[in-house]
Amino acid sequence: MGSIAAHLARRKARDNGEGTNEKAILFNKQDFHTLQDHCLRSRTLFCDDTFPAQPNSLGYNQLGRYSPKTRGVEWKRPTELCSNPRFIVGGAQRTDICQGALGDCWLLAAIASLTLDKDILARVVPSGQSFQDSYAGIFHFQFWQFGEWVDVVIDDRLPTKDGELLFVHSAEGSEFWSALLEKAYAKWVTPRVNGCYEALSGGSSTEGFEDFTGGISEIYDLSKVPPYLFKIIQKALRLGSLLGCSIDITSAYETEAVTRQKLVKGHAYSLTGAAEVHLHGTLVQLVRIRNPWGQVEWTGPWSDDSREWDGIRPDERTKLDHRAEDGEFWMAYSDFIRQYSKLEICNLTPDTLTSTEVGRWNYCQFEGNWRVGSTAGGCRNNGATFCSNPQFQIRLEAVDDDSVDGEEGCSFLVGLMQKDGRRDRRFGRDLNTIGFAIYKYKGRSNVHLGPDVLLRQSAVAMSSTFVNMREVCDRFKLPPGEYVIIPSTFEPHKKGSFILRVFSEKQATASPMEEDINADVKEHEIKEGDVDPHFKHLFMQVAGNDSEISAAELVQILNRVVSQRTDIKTDGFSLETCRHIISLLDSDGSATLGLPEFHLLWEKIQRYLEVFKSHDSDNSGTMSSHEMRGALTEAGFQLQSAVLEVIVARYANAEFAIDFDCFVSCLIRLEMLFKIFKTLDKKNSGKIELDILQWLCLAIN
Secondary structure, three states: OHHHHHHHHHHHHHHOOOOOOOOOEEHHHOOHHHHHHHHHHHOOOOOOOOOOOOHHHOOOOOOOOOOHHHOOOEEEOHHHHOOOOEOOOOOOOHHHOEOOOOOOHHHHHHHHHHOOOHHHHHHHOOOOOOOOOOOOOEEEEEEEEOOEEEEEEEEOOEEEEOOEEOOOEOOOOOEOHHHHHHHHHHHHHOOOOOOOHHHHOOOOHHHHHHHHHOOEEEEEEOOOOOOOHHHHHHHHHHOOOEEEEEOOOOOHHHOOOEOOOOOEOOOEEEEEEEEEEEEOOEEEEEEEEEOOOOOOOOOOOOOOOOHHHHHOOHHHHHHHOOOOOOOEEEEEHHHHHHHOOEEEEEEOOHHHOOOOOOOOOEEEEEEEEEOOOOOOOOOOOOOOOHHHOOOEEEEEOOOOOOOOOOOOOEEEEEEEEEOOHHHHHHOOOOOOOEEEEEEEOOOOOOOOOOHHHHOOOOOOEEOOOOEOOOEEEEEEEEOOEEEEEEEEEOOOOOOEEEEEEEEEOOOEEEEEOOOOOEEOOOOOOOOHHHOOHHHHHHHHHHHOOOOOEOHHHHHHHHHHHHOOOOOOOOOOOOHHHHHHHHHHHOOOOOOOEOHHHHHHHHHHHHHHHHHHHHOOOOOOOOEEHHHHHHHHHHOOEEOOHHHHHHHHHHHOOOOOEEOHHHHHHHHHHHHHHHHHHHHHOOOOOOOOOOOHHHHHHHHHO
């Protein structure tokens, strides 16, 4: 009950804007402005006890307490390192990010790409921070996590050795924003109780891109280049996307090995530009790459001092600004796809970009769960459970304006990200193997599609693979129309939570495939004189002298009846269930059932038995929890997946089977809840308001 209440509270907070970039969630419940004000009033510098200036915050192995690499390390504030420290000097630049003694080039490539747009950077690095005005040794940064922005507070004590910053630093020695950003990320991203820098060693620029922007990433294997990839790169840059690239290694010995033409293997680069120039009248495609080291540049064709630059028009040469020892260089696109192994593109949400010079993706985002026994159906290979998975409809309404491949259609990206992966790894659990399928469907979105629709057709598209990574993302092009996306784990009965995101080039609408919550329970009044005499005679036999049936008597009656049936399994009706039955049917407040009320109950149980038997597909005497949605619909209840998850958790057994008494208990409880809500919702608004007394009386009843 507590976890459900917490989930509902989080959902209400999101509805009120919590988790947006403007109203970020406080990491470790640390509020920057409150802590800063306290330090200013007390004239002290902030010391963060959740990420202390101690050896454990450096690392646990190569950067552990007794490692030679950490011997002599001192934590110092920028005010102790130079006379006039600055947060940002002359605006954030790519040259502000120079790698230190930490293998986090993947992260630095992502940070460097942020500097291409000051508005994107401002979402991660809140404005108004400095070492001059209101300085209290405290700074804060914001990161995106599973659909929500998180505000992370740090102090400005940084690890140094011999008076120099140990990790990332700016080429401008008095500038510290990049070093502080790296520290905040180290505190936030690691799964350990207390963060550490070493957790940043090794990673994917894709993850950094998404954590800084909330964007969606796609990965291209450059050994299998689509013929229109250069146009995709150009279009991505026009849309403000962040791009990274790297060269694969074949063994650990090749890590950061430098090739003959000065490219670094196993190292993350940023791709920051793409252009076409005329070399002696021939059109040549170029890409601009940045090494986060701030040095070691490509020496092949189109490098800074290569002769190719002498063969192009002066205006093109001036525009591309190719000569600087800053780690950034141009190279031919043809050399790029031969030399590099992987390209990563992070496409940004529309709200990320404010510049009128770039285009926009259209964007939809949904949260969902895979819950064992209800919504964890597995992939299409599992026909009995596949349709239980969450479903989302997308309507593609217009074809692309400028097709990169020359074919007409609607381009869109689908990204499926599983949540809590770092936390699960902390407890020794692997990530789920996830993917999705897309089916053609035209119709209402307030339905949940079953086998009669999904298993009678093939998917029109699907994720390129099912993979145990944080996210799987693919690009598609389909004709205008309506489709349903079904995200799933590969195997059924795997618990997890996910974010499903859809980016479309043109306007598209998307929505969950969920029923409108409703109950169509047929009620009819019956008078004592209308009851069949034979039934009345039986009632008098079981009711006793008072002609009323109490909850305790009802337990005995129902259990005597079901015990005589061999076609259903039951653990017996409980006193609690029978009290709920009486609460629903008791019309005179006597807490007992009279003849008309008991007759209504008997008709209900007969109806429930028919529904139960029709969904006991294997004649086992129990019903699979995955059949519960269909059974509830047949019984007159339209419920959404969130309610179904709670029902299965409450009424299914350890094998996720539901026996007859639990089925009846569930339906009686649902009918009573709908009846209570309808009674209190006098304006038929779909909402009710209760004070604490009313809530307690209803909850205890």
